Amino acid sequence: MTYPPLKITFLGSGTSGGVPMIGCECEVCSSIDKKDKRLRSSILVQSARTTLVVDTGPDFRYQMLRQKVKHLDAVVFTHPHKDHLAGLDDVKAFNYHAKKPMNLYADSLTEEALRRDFYYAFTDTKYPGIPELTLNTITLEPFVVGDIPIVPVLVWHLKMPVMGYRFGQFTYITDANHIDESEKVKIRGSKVIVLNALRKQKHISHFTLEEAINMVQELKVPIGFFTHISHQLGLHSEIESELPENIHLAYDGLELKFD
Ligand SMILES: [Zn+2]
Ligand SMILES: [Zn+2]
Secondary structure, three states: OOOOOEEEEEEEOEOOOOEOOOOOOOOOOOOOOHHHOEOEOEEEEEOOOOEEEEOOOOOHHHHHHHOOOOOOOEEEOOOOOHHHHOOHHHHHHHHHHHOOOEEEEEOHHHHHHHHHHOHHHOOOOOOOOOOOEEEEEOOOOOEEEOOEEEEEEEEEEOOEEEEEEEEOOEEEOOOOOEOOHHHHHHHOOOOEEEEEOOOOOOOOOOOOHHHHHHHHHHHOOOEEEEEOEOHHHOOHHHHHHHOOOOEEEOOOOOEEEEO
16 A cells, blocks of 8 residues: 655644643643643644644644644544534634535544534534534544545543544554554554553543553554643653653644655
């Protein structure tokens, strides 16, 4: 299979409340290090021909402005939690420029939430200024957006199924605390994996830092990056220095390239 060269950009690397968190004065939320400023988790995936975003959280509009994204072909969703959907209304700017609906890719659980949360975009009587959306329901079958082939990887967020995605050499997983053995097969052979690592203390539905490190090693993926980070994890620079050589914390604006 020929795979197009890809550029991945981290648009956000923070947990649901973002970093800093509103009203918090801890050392991470007060840090002046740019790498301690984390918008809600999302990545931009670009080939020469195709641009897609994984999730549209509450910071989607600002992420598009900050990254100067002028064209977007599709949104691919991981799961229906608000910190991954809330910004969808702002795709209307891309509707306006491209004069066509935005293609959304979501599993049936996420589709249900999209139809509920953005009901006004799915009614017959449309008023001006609402987003135009085309929903494509995905399963665990591989699919293609433009010239970018995508393999869904099912992971678990406590009891909620979440879609991870493999883009050739790169696998992106957010909001998981368990991966079935049968799905690990799909990840093995990746060059880089992204996993969520919320904090050091145990959490009911997210990998801890230690669990995420162990998962990278178990999957034998040579390079790991962590995302969906809470202010409770600690300062970027301090945690980064504690990590194994092949593992890093992601940060907003980080770019990875795959030939
Ligand atoms: Zn989340
Ligand atoms: Zn979630």
